[in-house]
Amino acid sequence: MGRNTRKRRTPLATKVIAGAAALAIGGGGLVWANFYASAHEENGGHNATKSGQVQVATINCPDVGQKLTKVPRTARWGVARELARLDRQITDAYARLAETRQAQAGDANYVDNAILGPLKDKRVATLDRININIKRAGGQERDLGRFARCQGVPAEQPGDGGGQDGGGQDGEQPPADNGNGAAGPFAEDFIDINDVQPNSRDLQNGLAANGDTGSTGSFTTECGVNENNLFNSDNIIVAPGVGNGAHHTHDYVGNQSNTAFASDDDLNNAQTTCQNQGDKSTYYWPVLRLQDGTQEFDANDLGGGAEGNVGRILKAQQAEMKFVGNRTTDVVAMPKFIRIITGDAKAFTNGLANANTSFSCTGFEDRQVTDKYVICPEGSQVVRTSNFQSCWDGQNIDSANHRDHVAFVQPDGSCPQGFQAIPQLQVRLVYDVPAPTVENGQIKNPYAVDGFPEQLHKPITDHNDFINVMDEDLMNQVVQCINSGQDCE
Template identity: 75%
Template structure:
């Protein structure tokens, strides 16, 4: 399978602790040390009994980027770069966590002293630089950002931040397996308690039979559809394919511009064909597009889904791919529906060119579910939607990922310091918050043909999962979606007119 090669990526330089549990699996990815080991572990012939609940499964760090406001324009690039470096620090610390299980078993303070303590110092140095860059550019940095430097280790059986849904979903499953373990490996280098998928997630508790989801029970505070019986009732659909051109990379042009591997996971791209961390607005405007309407050069992208079946993909040994726990066969959507709809309360106005919108939260397993948005369901069961579980669909039914973007714009900015404040969701009555105006709402519906995973005795075989930051453990609640408007002016006006006239156009 191909990849975007317009700009060559930095050679892989993954830090591996010598002798640690980081061995290649059949799919070419990395076997992470077992995060769900039993309470009884055999280390070098000595049977140690310890609390499984005390074992650290992942690293939970405050999201500094979400707390930053009012960054002067000329400091945005530097601040985004520092935030991306902070993500890399977490990835490195998470990898050390995953490859030092023997040391952790022998020293109750190992994680704090050798991983979290040094991580806090490195994060504080970057926070200091962020504050300095903001102040130098004429802004006023928050003096309390230093309070966000410290991170915590999260046990495997700990509830995620936020509300959770559907009977405690969002937990990472507690302990699994057969009660045996040698630092999470057996003699052939395979994890014994990793559900057979070679990485830390997903686990059996991340899946739910769609028949067990109550109709109309989704409790999401975000992603309300803007369209309704009143207001502007038209629609505009754009057909941009399903990434037939195999355009993949692990960059994030919105959140980490100019940073190679800024996402730490691989994205699918449709629409604009010049999407990497180094693409300028001019590059986007001059690029080819996969959309049938050539006036739509917008970029639409989302994390790939993978079937963890041992397939060795093109990125099996790359950063963003197998080297960061994203392994297995990349699954293209069978169908990608991109539709713009109107407002319940009145007309919509045109989006500005190069408007950037992120919806959902790639870090919601550790951040909490305040910004979680994507819904998971099955075809034929669309009235049953979940945010924190992957659905197990019956034979003949497709897995569905649905996202309704923010549709209220502040009328001034095409982006903001945290990439969120310039956009807002509609309120419960369908109106925009004060100071915001309605723009066409993007709705993305992705349908996949996926063999249903088998869940037995607390283990899942051949699971599918969304690519994620390593420490997010492939949780379904971390799904997200990104959009940059690169429609030409005539097409955007056509979209607005169609929606406001109440017509269905494409």
């Protein structure tokens, strides 16, 4: 039920194993590919290559979607489709990179001439169409052409054995995957939970909104763990009307009409897995996979193995959705259909500004890490935690970049000026994950969140999504419980 049955193509893992690794995401992101580098070329103060070896390059494309903060409401649908087209263009560039390793090895200008140049031309045309959409809706034209060019950047081979000079000897190509037929994660992406310092996670985005003062109650909604196996690689918030807009597979609980093509009416009239039938909200996150060689249902699908998301999908043992209050004030009701994204699926290339999830282990939840997957001791389970933005601008249920209409609390727990406190959604997911091991600098049977292929399955890219579709009576009950200090279910 609900599984992705869209167009298939040759899996990314197959191309990586063949020795050609390349990654891409449209709108903005990074592409990496193996290409020939001259002997003993220096990069960043250390010897990046040896004679005859290849080197990994990155192509950094501006994230256009994050830069479009002012788009007329009537233009947003069209702009979203063009942003998705940018995604497709860079995905195609990825395929080109993956299929032309030999040509790249023989021609130092191949990537620039055959891949980056044509990619820029396509991006120019798409950015022009974005401007047309904005102008037709009465918006101001912007100089989007400056975002068309993608830069080629030399980079150290990921997973090259723990920082050694390279992965091959005497001209042998270094490994293009992590030993599991996938482009990441790598050994350096994991940490033993015992090596994490308690209470060391200090990202402001991770601050919980509530405390001992203000609105101290809570409301927990029980919606299951996706027993219905509802999966797809859409993103109704970022790419409405575009199939495979996420380029990775999501778990869904709550609302059962979650596709890119669902309207607010569709969501409002949908079935829900939540015990309280007044909660038709959609709660979704990238699936967690064990890279153990399992051929999942989407092994050849876009969003799945065709884009580097391989292995057995792990279903959460527990999925807790809890709404809490604010440390300084009462909360007000969330507007129906408000969209909130926490975390950043492109944080590996975009930077840490919007990174906001954490990994921990049961029994060790005072130890939280954002940029590592955790290795838990026997008897302990992996925990993924996401605390959502809990301040609302009082007007909008979404914004052009899907972030500006909401905000995190300030260090003192209050909302920024012009924002008001709403119930904060906290999602806690618990998984039974076999502990991976590190052998000879490679991670064996790692687990990883699904992601855009160029993000190398880095833990920093974990994210979570929510659309409020509670009926008015239930939302009022949530607010009353929180403001009166009760713990309700």
